[in-house]
Amino acid sequence: MNGYAGKILHVDLTHGSTSADEIDEGFCRKYIGGNGFSIRLLYDHAPPNVDPFDPDNPLIFAIGPFAGTTAPTNGKYIVQTKSPLTGFQGEAVSSGFWGPALKHAGYDAIVIKGRSEKPIYLFVDDRNVSFRDARSIWGRDAIETLDLIKEEIGDDNVCSASIGPGGENLVRYANITNDRHRQAGRTGVGCVMGSKNLKAVTVRGTEGVKVADMEGTLEYCKELYELCQGPLTGAYRSLGTQVSIMIHQNQAALPTRNWQESTFDFAESISGEYIHPRWVVKTLACAGCPIGCDHVSLVKQGEEGDVLASVEFESLYALGSNCGIGRFPDVNRAVDLCDRMGVDSISAGATIAWAMECYEKGILTEKDTDGIDLRFGNSEAQLEAIEMIAYQKGKLGKLLAMGTKEASKKVGKGSEAWAMHNKGLEYPGYDLRGLKMSALGFNTSNRGGCHLRNSSYDFDLKGKVDRFTAKEEYGKLVMDRDDMWSVVDSLILCKFSRGVLDTYDKFVKLYNLITGFEMTAEEMREAGERIWNLEKAFNVREGWKEIDDYPAPRIMKEPIKGGIAKGHLVTEEEFRLMHKAYFKERGWSSEGIPTKDKLQSLGLDRIADEIGVEAD
């Protein structure tokens, strides 16, 4: 097949065995790749209501038809599993060079089940798959693990995706790292990997990728590259995602001190504008990316040595403003520590911020924090907390390793009121109280509080909708973006190319040149809708209820205190209005369950029988 490798690798860690399945054009057209492949595989291979730590919970890596070609931003892969953080479908997308390596090795996806008795890493060496002893690297940080494996094999062409101590110690929001600074960050995919005693998945691919129309592909890619060097991606190239700090600050949308405020007194000192001339030393790109958004910062820390990190906006929010920390060198160090420990910086920062508020309110005392003075703004305390979390050390480490949702349940005493998550996934840095379309889009996300299922904030922050008014029409706007982003995560394209690759017509043009299929824009849109419905079906099977979509209590009860959005919040009534409109647009029941008719119309007949309801 052109574009696709045409094979899925199945790995059983318990028995140390592997096998491969072929995939055909029908499967490819229906699920596209990446997210679509992996959610279909998750639905089929995860036993209903499986415990996320059960060896039977599959950990799935998948790439799309664009990986390993010249398609712009093709360096992506996705990891899918049942999330130990949310109990629902958990997915995390990473970038770099691992995805193309898997294509060159001859696979579109890897489904990993079981649990190894001893720590191992999986080595996919073209079609030869082996299990290698990882006892000597178990315990090593996520970044050095990548180098250690490269040294052990002795070839720069190997690329690993590895966990750090966070994943080994079952931190619920542990991530998976590749190419030093890139992570499959969210929903605790690294935790599931750790539960399988799997330190890394290492790939070496030497086979070529064939496409249907090489000349056409190169010609169209050249056109797209030129656009990617124009104004449509300008912000990513100049300051990267760090540009968002001042945008959010000015819009009173920068969650600060665990969302107690929405502007930060020290925002400027953690802004891209301030950071770039002082600390950014290099701009990097992932495989096949004509944009280049990774602005790497180097902070000289004197005796402690230099700290080189890749600091995105979300980390500046989570570990910076949200913890009341306004010195960039402190945030840079915290990001580096999270990356080395292999824990998601958003969830780690948000969980620590929740604990800081508990501490300042006297709900957690020094007895609970193992003596750490966990005030907002104390960066040393934050660093200690990150390390304790990664090793599940002390009372504090064990508590915060559970994530905000479970930790607040355990502590109680009203602390759920400031637990800032949806379905257990901690929110990224967008104060939803004054971004009402986003309040719908982030909370209906199947993986929990997330900005990347539909990027609804584009509409609120760019003034395409009235950000302060909840409207039924947001239902359709969110749905259309969910479906489109499901395709983007399946092809897989980077969302930072969305200024350039912004229509189904453009997706199918590139897709058809690469695969030779004659897909229409409508067929691809429908694939996106199918993928989203399948994610939802998985969640319904695992117990999703309408109430799970509701925003965190603070968003519905405590208005924004200052700035342009002062006084705004999303009332329960406002959320319900948008939520019901969304269900209606989706053709789901009034309680948000996919109907049999809808699922059947998408060619998901068996799933319609399993979870579909009659239309009401």
Add this chain to the structure above:
Amino acid sequence: MSQRRTVISEPDKCTGCKICEMVCSAVKEGEFNPLLSRIRTVRLGTVVNTSLACRLCDDPTCVRACPGKALSQDEETGIIHVDEDKCMGCGWCIEACEFGAIAMPKDRKHVIICDLCDGDPKCVEMCPQEALSLKTAEEMGQTMRKKAVANLLKLTV
């Protein structure tokens, strides 16, 4: 070499995206495979990124090193030709090349070297960062001098 144009990579502009490798293998081999590319990227310690291709040396060490006389240099263009029938795949030229510009793909018995695509290399055309260019030594010197002056002014402003 001085009067000849070669593919030059400027590390300050190179983001390490590897598009040049993909484009080269596509043009030369009809498929995407970095291991079949005549230009190869290097990333050292994260921040150092660049690409390397044949420099068209005068009296090239690769030609001198070849025990089978499989390599020869075109007098006019300076391009190194590989006689695939004579090349036995021993790899001495790879060791001899001081620029790491020669590769031997898996399953092949002969090496591959950049031939500048008849003077219009596709990698230069497609490099999104304009990090690659086709320049003589003098032209490269001009580029570097401009950069040096720009940097100096940035320091003193």
